[in-house]
Amino acid sequence: MSATAIHSAADARRLAKRRLPWMVFDYIDGSAGNETGAARNRTALDAYTLRPRILRDVSNRSLASTLFGEATQRPFGIAPMGMCNLSAPHADLMLARLAAKYQIPHGVSTVASTPMERIIEVAQGHAWFQLYFSGDNSGSFKLVARAKAAGYQTLVVTVDVPEVGRRPRELRHGFKMPFKIGPKQFVDFALHPRWSLTSLAAGKPQMANFEMDGYDFDRTESRARATWDTLAQLRDLWSGNLVVKGVLDVEDAVALKAAGVDAIQVSSHGARQLESAPSPFATLPAMRAALGPDYPILFDSGLRSGEDALKALDAGANFVFFGRILQFAMAAGGEAGLHKLWEVLSDELSIAMAQTGLRDLDSAGKISNA
Template identity: 75%
Template sequence: MFSNTIHSAEDARRIAKRRLPWMVFDYIDGSAGAEKGAARNRAALDNATLSPRILRDVSQRSLSKSVFGKLAQRPFGIAPMGMCNLAAPGADLMLARLAAKYDIPHCVSTVASTPLEEIIEVAEGNAWFQLYFSGSGEGTFKLVERAKAAGYETLILTVDVPEVGRRPRELRHGFKMPFKIGVSQFIDFALHPRWSLSTLSAGKPDMANFKMEGFEFDRTESRAKATWETLDKLRQVWRGNLVVKGVLDVEDALQLKAHGVDAIQVSSHGARQLDSAPSPFKMISHMRTALGPEFPLFYDSGLRSGEDVLKAIEAGADYTFFGRILQFAIAAGGETGLEQLWDVLSDETSIAMAQIGINRLSENPKAPYV
């Protein structure tokens, strides 16, 4: 019999799968199409290796990493994830408190369950705002102004969702936001009373950032009208850090650099959009070669451990982000579960650093030891 203690990301996923309604688990866990894209990226990460080095003094290890001139206490932050409160009531603010504790960026999704103003306050300023261009863009730029007024200094434009990807697991369950309750959903919720009762008592999760006068948001609405001119307009109105997320093509990356963005985030959106997309992990080194050594390059998609983080950094990423495994930890054990998994990821990173012979993440483990 397995315990409910989290010793790995897979533990968190296993416990979450048991506790969450099938519809909610598959919304968090699922990927596009036949889910070959997720498997392909996972295989690429699994096949990458780290080289152990011996007889180096690695007694003074630090997990800190600079990102946009600020020292984060971990080389990984929190990726933008929509509707986190589906994992458990208050999940958004659990993540915000974690960001405040470790001075790491909490990327707040456009479709967060909690208003963007509340999250950055609880995160003590350690929050970035993720933006989707949607419809005509009128609501999009209203959100930009809200983020600016709330004190956000970094904006992440997600560009890999011109149309929402088909995720068969969601479709089979009839997943919609807000929930449409039919017979199958009622049975699903009834068989998971712990989640259902806590969610009912807290009030059903909503897309909190769209409670603006004269603005309606449809999660499935086309985002296909976004163009390079849209990016230029955003660059004009947003003078803070501008990150573009969801980039898997080197030519696109070079054009983004030419258009004045401050960082690029290599990502396949957790393989949730295009099943046939290349492995984002494999694209990191190509992006780094094309963009040069100094241009900020971030990475998310498929990370499951501290060793995965080190693989991404060795491949050329400056900073990384964990996504759905944090939601699984919350579903498995609430804020305690989140803290357990965070400690696991931190320990995995620190131990792996010792194994490959480095004290700082800026060091080259392949360099001769002097």
């Protein structure tokens, strides 16, 4: 394991690419179409500059934040990611332990490799359940009932996948869940024996939340039947915090606020769905202007550093989430790699705060040169 070699998210990705089967790496890393959507968002992040300030006492800095009235030790959490155990055995539980340590939300995907009940237990309550509408939504509402029974207080409804986006890198490898092992996949796994042997020893990754009566999940099944009426039914059913994830249109955001949604999550699903979608980062200022200063706006997509996190907070987000780079860290260095990258992200944020004259995050939103 190479946790000590991780000094940036780019290091974690480089090591993960070497160790993971090509099929698994491209599943985690890939984006829709020709991947111009991911590049466009990265360009927007790179173009956004912060305002360096000098001669301010920033010797004591706090990375703490609050979210839905709960204190967190960081202004960033763990985005929901499907099949995390492909990156490393028991990755879901590594993320849950990280969430417990830093009191930050762990987004538990509908297609997690570990049952939702086990994850929230290990996360000591610091977990949110992410829901996909699917089919006629009867199975989706069964999952909501399970989440409520397990003690989840926040439900994240992902709405930007009416149909699963075409990701050519996955298609070229014949990626399917559960795995379909043909000659190409066999060769891929054989050329990556460390991953293959450790994964075999831990048991084949499954979509654990669907091992229940009356539910048969198909990852590629159409989710196109969900409507505003479906959301209204869910709002009536769910008494906890309701977040809608995958919002990129200001008009939709305003309508969601009016519909009683507690927060929106500005996201392009990591650019994995609609290649021609606008940069989620570039939409943040307009979202903030339309929704007012007090409505919670969460953000994910394309963040690669603590400095990126500060940019998103400055541009209008209240809280942000890291995704695939955490999987790369676990692939590169296991649980030690995950904690090393988390320390890197925290250090990057703290240094950026010092450079911009911030002692805490209450003043984020006033430090850009944009």
